[in-house]
Amino acid sequence: MWIDTHCHLDAPEFSGSLPSIISAAKNKNVQAILLPAVKAADCQRVRSLAAEFGVELPGLVYTLGIHPLYTNQAHENDIAILEEQITQSLGDPRFVGIGEIGLDYFVEGLDPHKQEYFFNAQLDLAQQFQLPVILHVRRSQDAILKGLRRRNIPSGIAHAFNGSFQQAEQFIELGFKLGFGGAATYERALQIRRLLAELPIESIVTETDAPDIPPAWLREEGVAFNEPAFLPRIGRELASIRGLSDDEFALAVWRNAMQVLPRWSALCTGFANPKLAS
Ligand SMILES: [Zn+2]
Numbered sequence: 001m002w003i004d005t006h007c008h009l010d011a012p013e014f015s016g017s018l019p020s021i022i023s024a025a026k027n028k029n030v031q032a033i034l035l036p037a038v039k040a041a042d043c044q045r046v047r048s049l050a051a052e053f054g055v056e057l058p059g060l061v062y063t064l065g066i067h068p069l070y071t072n073q074a075h076e077n078d079i080a081i082l083e084e085q086i087t088q089s090l091g092d093p094r095f096v097g098i099g100e101i102g103l104d105y106f107v108e109g110l111d112p113h114k115q116e117y118f119f120n121a122q123l124d125l126a127q128q129f130q131l132p133v134i135l136h137v138r139r140s141q142d143a144i145l146k147g148l149r150r151r152n153i154p155s156g157i158a159h160a161f162n163g164s165f166q167q168a169e170q171f172i173e174l175g176f177k178l179g180f181g182g183a184a185t186y187e188r189a190l191q192i193r194r195l196l197a198e199l200p201i202e203s204i205v206t207e208t209d210a211p212d213i214p215p216a217w218l219r220e221e222g223v224a225f226n227e228p229a230f231l232p233r234i235g236r237e238l239a240s241i242r243g244l245s246d247d248e249f250a251l252a253v254w255r256n257a258m259q260v261l262p263r264w265s266a267l268c269t270g271f272a273n274p275k276l277a278s
Pocket of ligand 1: 008036100209
């Protein structure tokens with residue numbers, strides 16, 4: 001069985017078709033999906049989506065946070081709203097951490113000071129509640145590592161990882177896993193494929209980032225956007241880059257994700273048998 005550690009099921013691309021998106025994922029043996037919130041105003045919606053579709057897909061979980069690309073429109077008060085939403089969610093077994101948070105120094109037009117304010121305030125919340133974090137890291141590896149080192153954060157995932165080996169090792173030292181997905185399916189993505197092939201297997205987790213980061217074959221096949229049902233095909237390509245069988249790879253990445261997200265692990269204990277990839 002497969003795990004998608006990063007999937008924006010609340011994106012407009014999926015509105016109206018979520019029941020079929022979820023059942024397609026389930027039919028492809030994607031048994032666990034993490035849905036990260038991107039805005040304080042979305043917290044309740046993300047929580048209720050997880051509750052509704054968790055009936056069909058018991059391994060569906062969510063995290064709450066303010067994404068760096070949404071910080072321009074965020075208000076200082078959003079941190080208080082987020083804290084309140086986190087407090088309310090602590091009793092919900094589908095709530096597993098803080099995210100998506102981070103810094104994006106690639107996209108133009110974002111105020112770096114605002115981004116840093118919201119990132120640091122949310123790291124403080126992660127420390128306060130002792131929750132893992134889902135990180136968006138784009139041209140910002142060193143600034144994010146610095147923020148993590150200043151605090152006692154109980155691990156998490158650096159999603160869509162695209163840094164150097166040295167930066168990867170620093171995240172791993174801090175107890176983080178690194179997310180890989182569709183970007184590694186492009187033959188020209190040499191650096192990402194090298195990271196995937198050479199980093200310790202214990203540090204790797206799988207993700208789609210659906211509806212974004214389309215795998216290489218999507219456009220050729222005329223598919224408009226990425227979805228969690230494509231995770232096994234992405235996972236098979238990642239496994240072959242890694243030189244592992246599908247089953248070995250699927251089992252390893254499942255365990256890795258559960259190791260850094262203990263609330264997710266607790267939820268899946270009882271129904272999940274990660275030994276079965278297919
Ligand atoms: Zn994301």
